[in-house]
Amino acid sequence: MTPEVKLSTSSGSEAITWPSSRLGSYSSKPHAPSKDARWDAVGRFEAEFGQLGLNDLRFIRRVGSGDIGSVYLVEIKGAEGCVFAAKVMDKEELASRCKESRANIEREILEMLDHPFLPALYATLDSDRWSCLLTEFCPGGDLHILRQQQPDRRFNEAAVRFYASEVVVAFEYLHMMGIIYRDLKPENVLIRSDGHIMLTDFDLCLKCDNSTPIALVKDQATLTKNSLPLCTVKQTPLSRILPNCKLPNIYCLRPRRTRRLRPSHHGLIDIVAEPIDTRSMSFVGTHEYLSPEIVSGEGHGNAVDWWTLGIFMYEMFYGVTPFRGVDNEFTLGNIVARAVEFPKEPAMPSSMKDLISQLLTKDPMERMGSTTGAAALKHHPFFQGVNWALLRCTTPPSVPKAVVQQDVEGKKEERVKNNVEYY
Numbered sequence: 109m110t111p112e113v114k115l116s117t118s119s120g121s122e123a124i125t126w127p128s129s130r131l132g133s134y135s136s137k138p139h140a141p142s143k144d145a146r147w148d149a150v151g152r153f154e155a156e157f158g159q160l161g162l163n164d165l166r167f168i169r170r171v172g173s174g175d176i177g178s179v180y181l182v183e184i185k186g187a188e189g190c191v192f193a194a195k196v197m198d199k200e201e202l203a204s205r206c207k208e209s210r211a212n213i214e215r216e217i218l219e220m221l222d223h224p225f226l227p228a229l230y231a232t233l234d235s236d237r238w239s240c241l242l243t244e245f246c247p248g249g250d251l252h253i254l255r256q257q258q259p260d261r262r263f264n265e266a267a268v269r270f271y272a273s274e275v276v277v278a279f280e281y282l283h284m285m286g287i288i289y290r291d292l293k294p295e296n297v298l299i300r301s302d303g304h305i306m307l308t309d310f311d312l313c314l315k316c317d318n319s320t321p322i323a324l325v326k327d328q329a330t331l332t333k334n335s336l337p338l339c340t341v342k343q344t345p346l347s348r349i350l351p352n353c354k355l356p357n358i359y360c361l362r363p364r365r366t367r368r369l370r371p372s373h374h375g376l377i378d379i380v381a382e383p384i385d386t387r388s389m390s391f392v393g394t395h396e397y398l399s400p401e402i403v404s405g406e407g408h409g410n411a412v413d414w415w416t417l418g419i420f421m422y423e424m425f426y427g428v429t430p431f432r433g434v435d436n437e438f439t440l441g442n443i444v445a446r447a448v449e450f451p452k453e454p455a456m457p458s459s460m461k462d463l464i465s466q467l468l469t470k471d472p473m474e475r476m477g478s479t480t481g482a483a484a485l486k487h488h489p490f491f492q493g494v495n496w497a498l499l500r501c502t503t504p505p506s507v508p509k510a511v512v513q514q515d516v517e518g519k520k521e522e523r524v525k526n527n528v529e530y531y
Contacts, residue, residue: 146244149187150230160184162233162240165194171245176207176311181245192230193245199237210311215241217287217310224500225278226307246306248299248508255294255424262427265457267505271297272421273494274305279413280482284381286316288409292416293394294423303504312392316383378483383410395436396429400470403440414477414485418467422448425456430468444470459490 153160165182168191172179177197183190202208218229218241233240248254251271255261263271275292282289291312298306387407393399399415401408423429430449431442448468450456456464463485466476477484486496495502 144228145190146192146228146230149184149190150242153184153187160231160233160242162235162238165192165233165240165242167194174309176202176205176211182242191245192242194233195241195243197239199239202239207311211239213313213315214309214311215239217313217315218243220285220287221281223278223281225274225305226281243308244300244306246298246300247510248301248303248506251294251297251299251305251424254299254506255427260427260454262454263424263505265425265460268421268424268460269490269494270502270505271305271424272417273491273496273499275307275417275420276482276485276491277496277499278305278307279417280381282313283383283410283413283481284379286383288314288316288383288388289413290314290392290416291394291397292413292420293397294420299506299508301508301510303507304500314388314390378486380480380483382477382479382481395439396432398440398443399472400444401472403444408472409478410481411472411475411478414467414475414481415472417477418448418464421460421464421467425460426451426454457490459488459492463488463490 150160153164157164164185166185168181168183170178171181171193174195177195180194180196182192182194184192197211199208202211215229215232218227219232221227221229227243229241229243231242233242255263258267275297279289287310289307289310289312291309292307296307296309298308300306387409389405389407391402391405393402393412393416397416397419399408399412402412419429419431431439431446433439433442448465450461450464463476466488469475472478476488485491486494
């Protein structure tokens with residue numbers, strides 16, 4: 109699914125046109141376990157009544173609002189207790205603010221995703237005036253709210269490591285899909301019912317073409333250096349990768365080879381996939397999280413995501429972002445000119461300080477992750493002991509209370525009218 113990208117010479121903004129589509133309840137990308145009650149509820153409804161529409165949803169309460177829509181807790185009529193998050197957008201409002209393309213970007217990207225730390229899109233619902241994305245409801249709220257509930261309004265080292273590691277894995281998948289996220293912040297990291305995270309809000313994403321390079325790298329030492337992978341191919345399904353190796357010290361998968369490598373002889377193999385060839389001139393993001401290359405207007409690529417991860421980790425540990433000024437103008441000046449400073453209290457572990465320093469390198473080409481991506485971060489000492497293959501089996505720092513029927517029903521007078529026109 110490749111978008112058409114046109115750059116405006118006057119403003120540098122992107123006009124992106126996506127092919128129209130609708131997601132059925134039985135998608136080829138199920139996103140969630142087969143026993144997910146939400147998929148069953150959508151499937152049963154459409155099997156009995158046909159295509160799901162906005163009038164088939166019962167709106168319970170509003171749970172949040174953003175730049176281009178409001179999010180509601182909803183349930184399908186006749187399937188009480190099975191709740192969803194519905195992001196509702198006014199098409200007329202989007203048109204008046206020239207933001208239809210951003211809404212389309214989010215929809216099309218959600219239809220592509222199939223990852224445990226990213227949202228499942230159960231259905232897309234449209235009417236003459238409204239557009240709605242039906243996704244998973246996360247009862248734990250977002251990390252911004254959860255951080256404010258912690259002692260001293262900050263997370264400890266273990267919690268930062270847990271949430272940062274799951275963001276790293278989510279970024280790794282997005283970058284492999286050719287998507288640059290560009291809007292990481294605690295407000296966009298939701299807490300699922302099991303305590304694990306889910307990224308949200310994909311309207312600022314940049315979707316690349318199909319030229320994302322994929323490399324299979326054996327030598328872990330190369331992952332700590334910001335040099336381009338030595339063996340790359342165009343993005344294709346992993347089962348069909350046939351790299352053209354030119355150097356003998358890089359091992360690549362070859363067809364019909366089934367012998368297992370011995371770690372003692374060959375070391376570990378990492379898949380490196382970063383959309384390093386894509387550049388954008390857009391000024392997008394949240395001020396305190398903007399990277400120097402976005403502020404300076406020199407164009408940016410995938411390295412902006414690794415910069416935002418550094419800001420994210422700093423804020424999670426200290427409770428504040430590192431470059432915040434008295435206003436947005438001072439903040440942007442600090443981002444470009446001021447070196448990152450680490451307060452003495454609370455004392456930050458040296459490994460975390462080193463990782464954040466490398467992520468907050470001003471030069472995007474020297475920034476950790478800019479060329480070898482998540483593979484470089486996974487080998488950093490701060491993440492020592494993280495079992496990346498079994499990350500979802502790790503016990504989360506906080507598990508939210510389960511949503512019970514009383515929470516869904518609430519008081520009658522508190523329920524919103526079941527008519528989108530009143531929103």
